[in-house]
Amino acid sequence: MTVTIYDVAREAGVSMATVSRVVNNNPNVKPQTRKKVFEAIERLGYRPNAVARGLASKKTTTVGVVIPDISNAIFAEVARGIEDIANMYHYNIILCNADKKKDKEIRVINTLLEKQVDGLLFMGGAVTDEHLQAFKTANVPIVLCATTDENGSIPSVDIDHESAAFDAVQTLIKQGHRSIAMIGGTLQDPANGYSRFQGYKRALETAGITYDENMVRIGNYRYESGVEAMKYFLELAEKPSAVFSATDEMAIGAIHAIQDAGLKVPEDISVISVDNSRMASMVRPQLTTVAQPMYDIGAVSMRLLTKLMKKESVENPRVVLPHEVITRQSVGNKE
Template sequence: MERMTVTVTIYDVAREAGVSMATVSRVVNNNPNVKPQTRKKVFEAIERLGYRPNAVARGLASKKTTTVGVVIPDISNSIFAEVARGIEDIANMYHYNIILSNADKKKEKEIRVINTLLEKQVDGLLFMGGVVSEDHINAFRTSSVPVVLCGTADDQNIMPSVDIDHERAAFDAVQLLIQNGHRSIGMISGPLQDPANGFSRYQGYKKALEEAGIELDEDYIRLGNYRYESGIDATDYFLKLPNRPTAIFSATDEMAIGAIHKIQDEGLRVPEDMSVMSIDNIRMASMVRPQLTTVAQPMYDIGAVSMRLLTKLMNKEAMEMTQVVLPHEIIKRSSVAPR
């Protein structure tokens, strides 16, 4: 026999508490103009009846859903988990709910997810991704709610954004290798179409070499896809060169860990035979042996600051800046040694 479920309405709560439906509505929506004893009576009725306010109906009435859409490029990548944690903590603080949507780093899916979230009447949108194309900008411009880029930025700084200076982070990483006596430095880059993790970090690598008077060698550059396996493949290529590099700079920790394991699989040692340096500071960076020297992105802060910026935009608060650049930090561990 099927169990029948009865939907409890605001009318039922009002009758149970002996108040008007308007009073119940004020209590549910945290309106301060309700006496404490009346508020207590309404909450007790809500608990007895198991009433759950209809978020959709409340949204229609207030023209707000207290919901924020978040587009995440790759939900399986641990680095985005820390960003999402920062977003959620600030969202909870300001009483917003999060809808997290994975886009698989595919432009078509990103645009589709953006439009789907906007159709759900979210109050704001956070976009975590790599390439911010003209199609993305057009989708954001047609939005009736604020949009903040999280961990990325558009080329012309049109959109509000929170990120680090990726070029400077890469420059500092390569400079550390140079200060340790390395002159032959291979780079495992991300896709150069990616303005942040790809092109900007590649530019930082080039500038550090140029400033040190080291000629750029195209044989020392391999493109990866941010994944562990592409770090292995790139390192396999470097190890087969007649004059292999003495150090590898990887655009991401995950590729760097692949590099370390490939070096070790070939019977060589890190950092004695080859140093490895990267950017991100994911949890695995301190778990791998030797522990990975890396440039730490403040991933939690990127998420938290992005969400706080979005709350200000949603509430039309005054702001001094809408493009925020957070500091990075070199974390020295044991994968880099003097040459």
Template sequence: MAVTVTIYDVAREAGVSMATVSRVVNNNPNVKPQTRKKVFEAIERLGYRPNAVARGLASKKTTTVGVVIPDISNPIFSEVARGIEDIANMYHYNIILCNADKKKEKEIRVINTLLEKQVDGLLFMGGVVTEDHIQAFKTSSVPVVLCATADEKHIIPSVDIDHEKAAYDSVNVLIQNGHRNIAMISGTLQDPANGFARYQGYRRALEEAGIPLNEDYVRVGNYRYESGLEVTKYFLSLDERPTAIFAANDEMAIGAIHTLQDSGLKVPDDMSVISVDNIRMASMVRPELTTVAQPMYDIGAVAMRLLTKLMNKETKDASELSQVVLPHEVIHRNSVAQR
């Protein structure tokens, strides 16, 4: 069995006190460069690894942040996670990333598990925020920031885009190109911050353009490629087909494009397609997908920076930073044509 090397062993090897080793390990500037070098050499020779648990008990900080992600296989969340990790590294925090599979019971369980592990802060990413979530966050003794989502009453600090406006801008691209029969593949309408907000943006764009809402043109998907395939098959079965489809995310939009192409139709000549997100696949599919870009990396990075400010009490008035809304941008490609 390997022998555990202790701080006492390092101190004896370097010929210094345990307090000096502790100062070196914790990056205390009040150590002479020659002494610091001697301690690091001893650490390397012995293979010493500081005990993070013990250090956390002493300082009441673990320099660890818990991140709850709804679907780790979804490329949009991986981009958010990259932004989180880069800023976490910059401020010397470690990340515990937990996949919750978009299941509320698992999300609540994961939140409580992370809090039990004494994380210094918590980021909850891109899921529906219910009253049960709010209650779990309220009982937390550490700061919580919502990332790529928000709670309906704006109780918890959050970083996101304006989803209603993103959908509105997306549908307006179709309207400006002469489309009036515009269908929507929606996300879950039980999510007020994302799914329902994008549906509201779709409705507002039609209403302002004087286009009546056709209930046959709205179907709910689950943000996955397969639901884009299936819903588009339904649209093609209608007596009066839409001339354009607005999908609530890129993955469903790509499914829509493939169903249209498999049916012998051309995109955008026979039917235009537009969506929201701007994942990497949006520029890889043919035709390239016109979409509204969310700054996913920036959402993760800003959320992590906001959390560091709250954890370190860098701001006296946290309410000033509580609801951060980042800008989105329409990326014009080749999937929308003039009608």
């Protein structure tokens, strides 16, 4: 049979109110009494009813997290940052995979809100009108994690994706490259897609290089799309001397396509990307990439959410974390 708070009170020889105060960490309990209650809880194997406590306090100490692709190591690193800070502040996490599909994202958001989460962290692509409508119906704080909304109306934590892409392409230009292709993400994605594309174009413009739409292919962030995009570039009459990829995974696909064609990286074609996932240092040659601090993005997002949930003062609801070019072996000089 289920052990109740009444059973614990009887075992410890105290009132149910005293047991409740002990379970809820109320300081107004004598140390000796607290010890006696905890011993009774351990003997009986009592587990407080989180649902009942949530109904009473109107708090569930639970945070919902919407993640675009749970199999992607980048998002796994963000989730780790979220989890570590959540544990520090005694919150539980409900992690939901949305497969980068808008309809599923909306459904998951509504499901989490129905479960009475105290706050919501959203990692996804474009924040559409449908997303905003779902957020407006929420009576809990929401923080965008590794993404932003167009109007900047929702608290968020991210990097400057346009600047990250600009710095990556500038790295190639400084090595003498002028024929630079891009493997991009969908332009409907404001961060990994559109912003990084804009950074690519700005870098070319700053260097006086004419933008050529034939030098851009749109992928789906996956390895296979990097392979296919690179195969397209290799069939051009004038092959690029360097490739900028919006993500590490597509960049690794490009490296393998180059190698499969009997060419070398970086001797024949240089490759650079954005992310600095663990795979970047596993591939050979190791991938030069722009590091975005994914763990920190998750950790800072969760800390910002805890402040909002506790109604603490927040100086800046839109946090932009720094990025850094990590130089490895996949970029060489253009002779």
